[in-house]
Amino acid sequence: MLDQRSPGDLTIEDVRTAHERIKPYIHRTPVLTSSFLNELTGAELFFKCENFQKAGAFKVRGASNSVFGLTDEVAKLGVATHSSGNHALSLSYAAGRRGIPCHVVMPRTAPQAKKDAVRGYGGIITECEPSTTSREEVFAKVQAETGAEFVHPYNDLRVITGQATCSLEMMEQTDGLDAVIAPIGGGGMISGTCLTLSNIAPDVDIYAAEPEQADDAYRSFKAGHIIADDAPETVADGLKVPLKDNTWHFVSHNVTDILTASEDEIIDAMKLTWARMKIVIEASCAVPLATILKNREVFAGRRVGVIITGGNVDLDKLPWIK
Incomplete structure (x- = not known):
């Protein structure tokens, strides 16, 4: 039973078993590219679009x-x-x-x-x-x-193993990547990404992207232990929760770095994605692109997988409408 094991015991076979189990209930989401965003960032970006997933999110x-x-x-x-x-x-x-x-x-x-x-x-x-x-x-x-x-939203090995199927698909859909970046809140998606890539592509750098106003994972990463905020305020509503022991295991062992973006940078990246890629993404999913734009020197000249985690947006409360 996965829930009775430790995170370090999980294997790529657990991920493949999970993928077979969930195949009838999920979409194999597409990977999209944008020549405009490639030119803007100086990187070759591959967007794994979980906003097209069943229920509108990777979860x-x-x-x-x-x-x-x-x-x-x-x-x-x-x-x-x-x-x-x-x-x-x-x-x-x-x-x-x-x-x-x-x-x-x-x-x-x-x-x-x-x-x-x-x-x-x-x-x-x-x-x-x-x-x-x-x-x-x-x-x-x-x-x-x-x-x-x-079923904990992220600190559950069954959940982490399910999320790991996203990067498994992405590596099959792209011809080699130098880095992967995804948003981080509680760390379920990042943990799944670490689980997959540490097994099948250990040379790929893994970056987590976080709002400056909810940067407890960033501070935890720098301090070497979990620092939890109780009720941070950010437009990225999916990224307000703190790391827990299972997700901290993967973050502390496998993540290359955690990068942050301001509220305005997140909103600008969200608008840019809507305008240029013609896809609906929620604010939480715009944080990776915001941090790439802010840290061009980290990603320039590299092939970068960007996980867009969801598209469940309240259209009556878009963050750029005052």
Whole structure:
């Protein structure tokens, strides 16, 4: 059982097993390029577009691996989680496909579009205050009442192994990369990326991108231990949560560096992607491009995989509309 192992025990075979398990429930998302953005950055960028994923986000990979890996005995009580949005709606999607209940604790400030999507997939929402403390307290009550299986948004080896399938596909879809960059909040996607690349492409540099206003992973990385913020404020609503022990294992062992971007830089990169690539991405997914533009010297002349993690945007509250 994955949830009873340590992160260092995971193998590329675990990732391949997860990929076979979830194939019927996910899209093999495309890799897109932009000659304009290549010229602007001086790098060759390959965008893995998880905004086109089922449920609109990469998190459906980890959620599906968790839900469809459960025994029938455990699954009958359903699953439960706490999430600001994309994991919530992804777990609701996967649970709906298996025909089991999904209980979700969400901050009352979570985007309405994400709440609507959770309910649309059959998820049952309990709201909490927008802090890690409130989220965990309310969740403990919900889990005690339901007996549902906890699927943590990122500090769960079943989830991390599912997320690792994204970079597995990307390496198959591109003819060799020098570096990969993805957003970091709790670290599920970055951990999955580390798991895959450390096994099949250990020479590829792995960068994490984070908002300056929610830079606890950056500070943790520099300090050598987890530093957790309780309720940071940033336009990148998917990146407000802190690292945990399982994700810290991968970040501390495999990440090359963590780069940060300001709120204005994130919004500008989001607008630039919409305008030039004609694709809808959420603010959290614009952080990697923002940091590439800010650190051109790091990426110039290199082939860089950029993981676009989702496209669940509240169109009535776009960050550039005052």
